[in-house]
Amino acid sequence: MKPIDPRVHQALDREIAREGLPPELALQVARLEAAAAVLGTAVSQWAGGSVEARVMAAIRRPAPSRMWRLARWLAAPHSVTLRIRPAWSLALAAAVALVTLLPAGDETPSVGEQEGIAQFVARFPGANSVHVAGSFNDWRSGTIPLRDADHDGVWRAAVVLPAGAYEYMFVVDGERWVPDHLADRTVEDDFGRENSVVIVRPAAR
Amino acid sequence: MEVRGDPSDADVVARVLSGDHEAFGLLIRRYEAGLLRFATRMLGDRDVAADAVAESFIRAYRHLASCREPARLRTWLYRIVANRCKSYLARRRMADVPLDDAPPVADPTDNEAALERAEQLGLVERALARLASEKREAFLLKHVEGLSYQEMAAVTGERIPTLKMRVHRAREALLQALEEQA
Numbered sequence: 429m430k431p432i433d434p435r436v437h438q439a440l441d442r443e444i445a446r447e448g449l450p451p452e453l454a455l456q457v458a459r460l461e462a463a464a465a466v467l468g469t470a471v472s473q474w475a476g477g478s479v480e481a482r483v484m485a486a487i488r489r490p491a492p493s494r495m496w497r498l499a500r501w502l503a504a505p506h507s508v509t510l511r512i513r514p515a516w517s518l519a520l521a522a523a524v525a526l527v528t529l530l531p532a533g534d535e536t537p538s539v540g541e542q543e544g545i546a547q548f549v550a551r552f553p554g555a556n557s558v559h560v561a562g563s564f565n566d567w568r569s570g571t572i573p574l575r576d577a578d579h580d581g582v583w584r585a586a587v588v589l590p591a592g593a594y595e596y597m598f599v600v601d602g603e604r605w606v607p608d609h610l611a612d613r614t615v616e617d618d619f620g621r622e623n624s625v626v627i628v629r630p631a632a633r
Numbered sequence: 634m635e636v637r638g639d640p641s642d643a644d645v646v647a648r649v650l651s652g653d654h655e656a657f658g659l660l661i662r663r664y665e666a667g668l669l670r671f672a673t674r675m676l677g678d679r680d681v682a683a684d685a686v687a688e689s690f691i692r693a694y695r696h697l698a699s700c701r702e703p704a705r706l707r708t709w710l711y712r713i714v715a716n717r718c719k720s721y722l723a724r725r726r727m728a729d730v731p732l733d734d735a736p737p738v739a740d741p742t743d744n745e746a747a748l749e750r751a752e753q754l755g756l757v758e759r760a761l762a763r764l765a766s767e768k769r770e771a772f773l774l775k776h777v778e779g780l781s782y783q784e785m786a787a788v789t790g791e792r793i794p795t796l797k798m799r800v801h802r803a804r805e806a807l808l809q810a811l812e813e814q815a
């Protein structure tokens with residue numbers, strides 16, 4: 429690497445005036461300042477949504493309550509066997525969600541080659557609304573509703589997603605965030621909460 | 634950056650810590666652009682940089698109470714993002730980031746001036762990508778983000794003489810790379 433004249437550094441550090449520099453050194457100063465100016469141009473917003481929206485969505489999600497932690501502990505297969513699990517924990521564990529891939533068919537939405545269908549199924553008797561929120565929709569809680577057409581307490585939604593792994597939770601009655609205890613995988617987020625994970629594989633394989 | 638009349642960083646931090654979580658959005662809007670630019674130039678990938686900045690803000694929110702000098706929140710945030718970038722680069726060497734292959738991104742207006750700016754940016758970014766990460770970091774903090782050497786020391790944890798040397802070496806390497814491309 430070729431060292432540059434100390435006066436170039438001094439001019440860039442505003443220790444000397446650049447007007448007195450020889451032309452070749454002034455050119456080097458100008459070139460480096462121009463590079464810094466170009467690098468200082470704003471970076472356009474990320475295609476996946478604003479950083480602020482993502483961060484605030486994460487912040488607004490409620491911290492796990494003691495009940496939730498207890499429910500999670502009770503729901504963990506290594507903690508308590510079904511035989512001794514209290515009845516109320518069974519009720520919590522009844523919030524069942526199965527995420528599976530469905531083959532594209534006549535009754536399913538059209539699916540691209542690099543897309544798959546995630547089917548969300550959860551049991552929430554008495555709930556007025558259930559939504560799914562996750563990394564696929566910037567954790568917006570009101571955009572993907574589940575439906576309980578026959579009012580049996582089982583809520584369903586089929587969502588076409590690009591192939592990939594997504595974190596998600598259910599939002600019950602617009603305010604209660606509930607993980608899918610029976611998801612194949614879970615992952616801890618930056619707040620120490622456990623998110624469920626769905627892996628969507630391309631329908632066309 | 635704080636604007637006269639706006640609440641200071643210390644005031645906003647106090648509001649957040651007292652339970653006004655929405656006030657954290659003020660801090661994001663204040664520093665998002667600079668942090669995103671810094672991370673993008675460090676990592677050579679805008680989407681990865683956006684992830685790094687978002688994760689850094691969440692980390693900052695979680696540990697806001699541990700920010701001992703809220704008045705110096707800006708350098709604290711840069712430190713978190715810089716560490717995030719280092720972690721990423723440690724996992725994935727810069728050589729793996731196809732910066733040289735990335736086409737320059739023009740403004741939506743797509744006029745001649747915008748294309749020229751995009752080409753200039755691509756040229757400088759390619760030269761920057763050839764610098765070692767600590768030199769790249771030093772040049773960006775000093776000349777693009779406008780931090781003082783004292784602030785750079787707070788961000789990087791390095792001594793000021795070390796940082797001055799890195800900035801000098803970064804200038805030399807960048808100038809050489811630019812001249813070779815010219």
